Amino acid sequence: MKKFVITLLMALAPMTASAAGGTVPLDSFEGDLTDKASLQRGMQTFVNRCMGCHEAGYQRFERSAQDLGIPNELVEQYLIFDPEIKIGQHMTNAMPTDSAAGWFGAPPPDLTLEARLRGPDWVYTYLRSFYQDETRPWGVNNVVFPSVGMPNVLEDLQGKVVNHCTPEELAHGHDEIDPLTGKTMGGCLVIDEAGSQSVEEFDKTVYDLVNFMTYMAEPSRLESESLGTKVLIFLAILFVFAFALKKEYWKDVH
Ligand code: HEC
Known part of the structure; x- marks a missing residue:
């Protein structure tokens, strides 16, 4: 059995933030909304792996397709499973909220705005922080969301993570970083049974997913950024004319 030490908490994170109500340090997430390939992979994972339970009820399939540069036919063919749902509709599912609350203890919340609600750092850390815990109904617990x-x-991709941490280590993460490698020293959360992806591949899968969730939480951000640049260029050009005009007006005064 191959054992990987996961560089789970704080691997490359010089900056830390606190989870809501907790003090567990979070891995920092630096998204890239211009990376269309990453966003497309993220959407695929989101639709395949999350939408069975969660909705993105404020986002339409078509809007995502347009912004991410995916042809509508491909979205209809591969990303919409319910023949009743048209591409112009919201990204919803058929799970009844009341029964879901009974099955899981809490209903799976809508995730459209999740990356803004909790912050991408939190979501990125959360999805990589599940570990085996037989006392829980689903056999897993989570470092940043205790008793989730x-x-x-995503266990089949990541593998089974076993917890060898003391409660204290778990509460504080292991944020002692080796200054030479930038990696976490020690490491008490260990992948005991490998999944289909390596640690790096899995981090990338979750990166793409959270990148998509960050886009979804504010779909107009890309547009605003490019518009912002254009406005600044316009103002710079306007300044030249305004300045020339000012000189013209004042030239006889002095
Ligand atoms: C089998 C159903 C199921 C699937 C599939 C699922 N989730 Fe969840 N998820 C839940 C439930 C139930 C909760 C509520 C947990 C709680 O409050 O204890 C939840 C909670 C969450 C939360 C925390 C919400 C909050 O702020 O309180 C996030 C983030 C999340 N899920 C992301 C995802 C992502 C991303 C995927 C896809 C990779 C996914 N989930 C797939 C059932 C599911």
């Missing part, structure tokens, strides 16, 4: 009601839906 969600199963580890």
Whole structure:
């Protein structure tokens, strides 16, 4: 059995932030909304792995397709499973909220704005922080969301993570970083049974997913950024004319 030490908490994170109500240090997430390939992979993971339970009820399939540069036919063919749902509709599912609350203890919340609600750092850390815990109904617990009601839906990719941490280590993460390698020293959360992806591949899968969730939480951000640049260029050009005009007006005064 191959054992990987996961560079889970704080691997490359010089900056830390606190989870809501907790003090567990979070891995920092630097998204890239211009990386269309990453956003497309993220959407694919989101639709395949998350939408069975969660909705993105404020986002339409078509809007995502347009912004991410995916042809509508491909979205219809591969990303919409319910023949009743048209591409112009919201990204919803058929899970009844009341029963879901009974099954999981809490209903799976809508995730459209999740990356803004909790912050991308939190979501990125959360999805990589599940570990085996037989006392929980789904056999897993989570470092940043203790007693979580969600199963580890990415376990087949990540593998089974076993917890060898003391409660204290778990509460504080292991934020002692080796200054030479930038990697976490020690490491008490260990992948005991490998999944289908390596640690790096899995981090990348979750990176793409959270990148997509960050886009979804503010779909107009890309547009605003490019518009902002254009406005600044316009103002710079306007300044030249305004300045020339000012000189013209004042030339007889002095
Ligand atoms: C089998 C159903 C199921 C699937 C599939 C699922 N989740 Fe969840 N998820 C839940 C439930 C239930 C909760 C509520 C947990 C709680 O409050 O204890 C939850 C909670 C969450 C939360 C925390 C919400 C908050 O702020 O309180 C996030 C983030 C999340 N899920 C992301 C995802 C992502 C991303 C995926 C896809 C990779 C996914 N989930 C797949 C059931 C699911």
